[in-house]
Amino acid sequence: MIGRPHGMRAVNLQILPSAMTVLSICAGMTAIKFALEHQPKAAMALIAAAAILDGLDGRVARILDAQSRMGEEIDSLADAVNFGVTPAIVLYMTLLPNSPAGWVAVLLYAVCVVLRLARYNALQDDGTQPSYAHEFFVGMPAPAGAVSMIGLIGLKLQFGAGWWTSSTFLCIWITGTSMLMISKIPMRKMHAAAVPPNWAAPLLALLAICAAAAVLAPYLLIWVIIVAYLCHVPFAVRNQRWLAAHPEAWNDAPRQRRAARRATVSSPSPPG
Secondary structure, three states, X not given: OOOXXXXXXXXXXXXXXXXXXXXXHHHHHHHHHXXXXXXXXXXXXXXXXHHHHHXXXXXXXXXXXXOOHHHHHHHHXXXXXXXXXXXXXXXXXXXOOOOHHHHHHHHHHHHHHHHXXXXXHHHHOOOOOOHHHHHEEEOOOXXXXXXXXXXXXXXXXXXXXXXXXXXXXXXXXXXXXXXXXXXXXXXXXXXXXXXXXXXXXXXXXHHHHHHHHHHXXXXXHHHHHHXXXXXXXXXXXXXXXXXXXXXXXXXXXXXXXXXXXXXXXXXXXXXX
């Protein structure tokens, strides 16, 4: 019996991350189709699927040692489609049809996503960044912006029409999200956050609650995630500023950093 060449298996595995990225693009484009057919629930589900695939493809590439420049470019273009163009069209068709101001707002959002991704790519090639920079996003990441957009649809599906579906509120929210994405406000990368050992059990319990909420009240869960993410921003800003002022802690473990920060806060200020 003739076995399969070892090299063929390696090549097949190497294309898996790019295949996941292509699938995410298909999910994003199909979400637009469902929005045009006035099926917002299906559109939201496909945007969520695209976000999950986006979060997994990079990790799979690192596990398989399949990272490449082409893969990075495909991933960036997929983000522009899935988290820029798709949420803009889905939101416009669902909540802002025939609204000139709404069209301007979603155009602004899509453009800001592209600008944010371009800046992210440029920073990846910037060798002058401090070592702690990889722990933070500069501005709101595109997937978080997309969650912020589809959360508006979730409000209507959960509560019906109200002030939260008015053109004025929607345009203000969309503009605010757009500005956050192109801002220079540091936002923590979730995979770079260290969890203290004594927090493990409560976080697992919280994960179980979120899993139940995803079934029972998915639209409310979206807003819990949005609010929690926005609440973390002041802490991310404080952490980034502390690291910028203490280069000696850049290479320390998270536990050592926390101890050093507490010591800095508790130590008395020198007399002026």
